[in-house]
Amino acid sequence: MGFCMRFLEILCAIVLPPLGVFFRYGCxxxxxxxxxxxxxxxxxxxxxxxxxxxxxxxERHYDDDYSAV
Known part of the structure; x- marks a missing residue:
């Protein structure tokens, strides 16, 4: 899943650079x-x-967010 998300962020960064950065970091x-x-x-x-x-x-680990539950 990490590779797919990064690929989509890079694709968005090529089309509209701030959009790709927004998906990674927020506004x-x-x-x-x-x-x-x-x-x-x-x-x-x-x-x-x-x-x-x-x-x-x-690389972020999205599974770490749910480990405390």
């Missing part, structure tokens, strides 16, 4: 707003930054 993080600014300044820098942020982020 209240520095990474998202930096992606918005870079996309406004130039589409290609926004794509490069968004893909970089998504690929270098360590």
């Amino acid at each position: 209240c993080k520095l990474e998202f707003w930096l992606s918005v600014v870079l996309t406004i300044l130039g589409y290609v820098p926004g794509i490069i930054y968004a893909i970089y942020v998504i690929v270098t982020d360590p």
Whole structure:
């Protein structure tokens, strides 16, 4: 499931860079707003930054959220 989610985030980052970063971090993080600014300044820098942020982020373990239940 992790590979599929990351693939979709990268695909969204190519189409609309802040959207891919939003799916990874949400809208209240520095990474998202930096992606918005870079996309406004130039589409290609926004794509490069968004893909970089998504690929270098360590894989999240969604199962850890339910281990306390």
